[in-house]
Amino acid sequence: MRYVAIGDSFTEGLGDELSDGTTRGWADLVAAGLAAANDQPVQYANLAIRGRLLEPIVTEQLDRALALSPAPTMITLNGGGNDMLRPGADMARLNALTEDAVRRCVAAGVRLVLLSGGDPSARLPFGTVMRRRGLALTAATADLAARHGLEFIDVFNDVEIRREQYWSDDRLHLNSAGHRRVASLVLDGLGYATEAHVVDPAPVGRRSLLAEARYYRQFVAPWVQRRLRGRSSGDGRTAKYPDWAPVQPA
Known part of the structure; x- marks a missing residue:
């Protein structure tokens, strides 16, 4: 298996920093989980960069992913979170960009897995706007995945991960527990039976x-x-x- 992750800070792994200062994140954990489940090495690349809007993700990053040699067998794609933070975010344009990425991967014969990010809106300024946009983008992505027969991992509607214990101090990025939960949801969605990671339900x-x-x-x-x-x-x-x-x- 040759697995490439593309996206923004969510996929880069921001918030899951190890003791040596390196960033890990759910995609790294998924790569490790795939290697363990199949008992063989996985070739892994992570092209995600924090702060990236969806357009450079599905153009520049996807270009580099498809140009890797040998070619990838699986790509995970998440994006749009940074776009939704901008005033006047064009949700129809985000949907069109995602659909174009789907067509390119299908044409290249690469398995594409779509993800929605977690929902941080409950504790963010103007969170109601972000939640409304997030629900719209998630629904559109789910529909797109269904029409093309793709796996879709719906993290946005995962109620458990909305709890404060899964988020970093900036309230926008997941912490280590949050990334572990996403990794378990992805592995389970890919067909590798995995118990979803849950943290202590202590009140905040x-x-x-x-x-x-x-x-x-x-x-x-x-x-x-x-x-x-x-x-x-x-x-x-x-x-x-x-x-x-x-x-x-x-």
């Missing part, structure tokens, strides 16, 4: 006004400043695994 206390002010200063204000400057958190970054890397069975 209410945040103080001071904690909220700190959150806006530390996370929201820098995001707004990048938007005003036309910058992205992924500017200057390259893919963490741009070519085939062997993942050995554990």
Whole structure:
């Protein structure tokens, strides 16, 4: 199996940092799970870069994925989360971009697996807008997958992962527990029976006004400043695994 993951910070693995500072994430865990389940090495590439909009994912990243030699046998695709954070997001355009990527993979004979990201909207500023857009994009992607006979992993409608215990301090990216849950959902959706990862259901206390002010200063204000400057958190970054890397069975 030769597996390529394309996408943004969700697929890059932001929020699941190891002790040595490297970023892991659900796609890395899926590659390891596939190697273990099949008891043979998996060739793995991860072209995802944080901050990327859907268009460069389904053009630049998909171009590089399909150009790998030897060719990939499976690609996972998630994108659109950063687009939904922009004012005036065009959901019909996002659907059209995804459908074009589907057609390209089908024509290339590559198995494409579509994913929706988790739903962080309950704790985000303007979360109701993001949730409405996320539901629309998820429904359209599910319909697209059904029409083309593709696997679709619906993380957005997974109620469990909406709990605060699965999210990083920035409230936008999953933490290690969140990435582990996504990996288990993907592996199970691919036909490898996997028990969904669940964290301790302990209640979460209410945040103080001071904690909220700190959150806006530390996370929201820098995001707004990048938007005003036309910058992205992924500017200057390259893919963490741009070519085939062997993942050995554990």
